[in-house]
Amino acid sequence: MSQIICPALTFFNEDYSFNFKINSILFRHIMLNGANGLYLLSPIGEGLYIEDKLDEKVQLINTAYESTRNRIPIFIAIYGNEVEKVVNQVDNLSKKFDNLNYVLTPPLSKKMGEDSLKNYFRDILKALSEKITIYIHNNPTKFSGNEVNPNILKELKNILNFKGFIDSSDKIHNYQANIKLLDENFSFFCSKQSRFSTFTQMVPQELNSYTGIVPIINNLVNLPQKLLNASTEGDILKLHELQEEIKDVKVKIYDNKVEEGKQQRGLKYAIKYLYKDLISESLENQNITLLTQQRELDSITKERIEASVNYLLNQKLIYQLYYLTKEEIYQLDEIVNFFSNVPVLKEQGKIKKIIGPFDGKHNTIYRVNFENSNLIFRFKTSKTDNSEILIKEKLLFPFLDGSLYLFSTKFKEKVNKIKESKEGSYIFSKKNPPIIPVANLVYYDESKTIIPYAYSVQNYLEGNPLNSIFEDFNEEPRKKSSPKFVILFENLGESLGRLHEIKFDGFYEDITDIGSESKTEWNEIFKSRIDQELKLAKKNEVEMISEIENFFTNNESILENKEPVLIHKDYQAKNLIIQEKPSSYKVSGIIDFDEWQVGVRALDFVKMRYWLKYHLNQTNLIDALYNGYQKVYQKKIDHNFTKNIKFYTVYWCLKKLNEASKIQDKNEETVVQLTDEVNPFNLKKEIKEIINEKTEN
Known part of the structure; x- marks a missing residue:
């Protein structure tokens, strides 16, 4: 089968x-999308303009080997005007890497x-060891019009360390001549993307394994692999369709408004958009090497690229990496392998689609569509959760x-048995359903033997979160109060x-204390929480802190003699x-019980009441909730x-204001992003209203 050597972009x-960090993600993405060779610092990418810094080159090569786990060969371009300089570069790198290929x-x-x-x-080839693998890249437009023609190749082919040729030119007659040189010791690669289908049809089937293509578009999409598959199968119609699709992707992804650097700008933005949750820096920061290539993408170009990436993902023309944390990135085949020995997951059939990740407060979440079911995987990746190992739904x-x-009977023994279990499931029966609608716990595993996190799997609940339903009615307030x-x-x-x-x-x-003798009073539990938030608020110089402190002191009796119930x-x-x-809305299910505890009733009303009051401005729905x-x-x-309810609302608002202050502290590991629903202005307004006893609900 033909080979794909991808000329990798270089992020700076x-x-x-x-x-x-970004280059490592890119290298894994390229391999996932069908490349079986990685070409670093190529003239097609940006290598032509990079200064010769040996230490950084070595680090980039090491990153490539680590990212691809030595599964595919690595190529690196070598530039220079003098024989001695080129030889020295290769010699220096060959002392550090045994299997590196030089172009x-x-x-x-x-x-x-x-x-x-x-x-x-x-002179260069003769000066280098015969054990070193050398290729030559022909690209006259990039190299002062110097053309490596078939006559030169024919003369050089007998030198033992010369193993192949990459051609970026558009000359069909040269392709024909170079194909005649192919054998088990000499390969030929086409890097002119508009000629891929033509080139693959010119190669005799028996010589396919000595040829390949070098597509820069492979930095994003898997179309080159599909094109080579069509060529191998002799499907000429499909081959031409895929060549047109490559052309279409270039139009939609490249920044075509300025010719120089159009590939780099467009593809880099696409990659950063694709992995925006993994990459912390701004999408605006393109970091193109050449000043002449730098151009701030306009909003229309960005929207076009983003829409195109989403379309290509849906069409499975981009295969995406998945992650649990920003340091742990996986390919789909690795994920499948992880769970291949879990019987209940094997029963679901093949994976059809993975949607996510969705980052929760405590979990990294994926929706996985199998042949036989749709499931939600929740990986407990939080580093701040005191009970991070415990799958709380099992209890x-x-x-x-x-x-x-x-x-x-034997309540304590039953609770302890549940807490000690590391793997299992909890499926509700039709005869004994849950008192509230929830998804079955299809499987859970706290052992950390498959992956380094506890995880759970639950049925996917059909429907949408309540907040997303109301987003459709932002401009139609009357509909929000409909019967x-x-x-x-x-x-x-x-x-x-x-x-x-x-x-x-x-x-x-x-909740891990349930069933033990570690019972305590509610006022002891909650007063310590209040004291902690007051201490933080004083440090953060929150407004009205004296009034807030007096409010809690004057209403301490609220914490006494409370009935302990299960709260979400x-x-x-x-x-x-x-x-x-x-004609109605149905509660399909309640999710995310990661914070459930034994608490007091009023505490569970705080967030919903606040949302209805400030986000929806619908106090009649608060009354409906109460009714x-x-x-x-x-x-x-x-x-x-x-x-x-108002007492706990003041506490919650104060907690949110303290979290908001973390945004200003760059040293915090966790930066809390506040939405419009809990913006500081409304939080302060609510505190002031309650303290001054102006609210009615």
């Missing part, structure tokens, strides 16, 4: 040193005749269907009420999955109940 830092180019700025150019290459779900309850939304929020209130019907005989600092603690719109029906809750609670949500 602001000082034009190599950006090894020589004609002199950069010295025009030579045919005989002089032949002697130039002969929660038996409470939801009544299999586990406070006064059940079907009122009914929906009554149902959400009922679900919350049913959850709070699960009661305990005491409070616990952590993150009961908010993004964690409520809703299905839209023709639904009262049906289960069988008590009225009166002034005292709402006073409790």
Whole structure:
């Protein structure tokens, strides 16, 4: 089969040193998309203009080998005007790398005749060890018009370390002559993208294994691999279709408004957009080497490139890398291999599509569409979660269907057995469903033997998060208060009420203490949390801190004599999955129980009430939520109940203001991004209203 050698782009830092992090991602992406050779610092990329810094070159080569795990050969371009300089570069690198392939180019700025150019290459080849593998790259437009023609190649071919030729020219008659030189010791590669289909059809089938292509477009897409497959299969129609698709990608991805550097600018932006969650620096920072190539992409060009990348992903013309953390990146075949021995996952059939990652507070999340099901994988990658190893649904779900309850036989033994289990599942039965809608826990694994994180797998719930449904009605406030939304929020209130019907005989600092003697009082637990936030607020110079401190002191009685119930603690719109029906909305499921605990009822109303008040401006839906809750609670949500909600709202707002201050502290490991729903202005407004007793809900 023919080979694909990809001329890799080179990403730089602001000082034009190599950006090894992005280059490493790129190298893995290139290999994933079908390349079986990686060409560093090529004249097709940006290598032609890079200063000869041996140490950085060595580091870039090492990065390439590490990123590709030595699975594919690495090529590197060598530039110069003098024989001695070129020989010294190769010698220096060959002392550090045994299997590196070297690609020589004609002199950069010295025009030579045919005989002089032949002697130039002969002198270099003869001066180097026969064990070193050498290729020559012909690109007259880049190298002062110096053309390496078939006559030169024929003369040089008998030198043992000369193994092949890369041609960027457009001369078909040269292709024909060079193909005649092919044998097991000499290869020929076409790097003119517009000629790939023509070139592959010219090569006799028996010589295919000695040829290949060098596509810069392979930095992004897998089309070159598909093109070579069509050529091998003799599918001429498909071959021409794929050549047209490559042409189309060039039009959509390249920055065609300025000729010089159009490939680099467009492809670099596309790669950075594709992996924007992995790359911390701005999409604006292109870092093209040549000043003449630098151009700030206009908004229309960016939108075109972004839309094209999304389309190519959906058409599977780009294969994407996946990650759990920014340091741990995987290919699809690696992910499949990880879970190949988990019986319940093998039963789902082949993977059809992976969507994600979605970063949660505690998890890195993927939706995986199998042949037989759609599942949600949640990897516990958080470094700040005190119970990061525990899959919390495994302990929660038996409470939801009544299999586990406070006064059940051998309660402590059952709880301890669940906590000690490292692998398993929890599937609800139709005869004994959960009291609130949740997804089955298809599988969980806390052993960290497959991957270095605990993870869980749950059924995908059909529908959309509640907040995304309301985004469609931002310009139509009347629809937000329609009867079907009122009914929906009554149902959400009922679900919350049913959850709070699960009661305990005491409070616990952590759910891992359930079943032990480590019970404590609610005022002890929560007062320490308040004190911590007040201390941070003073350090952060939060406004009204004295008034806030006095508010907590004057209302300490709220923390006393509370009933311990099971609370979600993150009961908010993004964690409520809703299905839209023709005349109603159905609660498809409640998700993300990573913060569940034994707590107090009022605490679970804080986030939803705030969202309805400030984001939707719909206090009638707050009333609907309360009405639904009262049906289960069988008590009225009166002034005292709402006073409790407001007390915890002040605490939550203060906590959010403290988190907002972290944005200013560049040394923090975790930077908290606040959305418009919890912007500092509204947080302060809510605190002030509650302290001054101006709110009614």
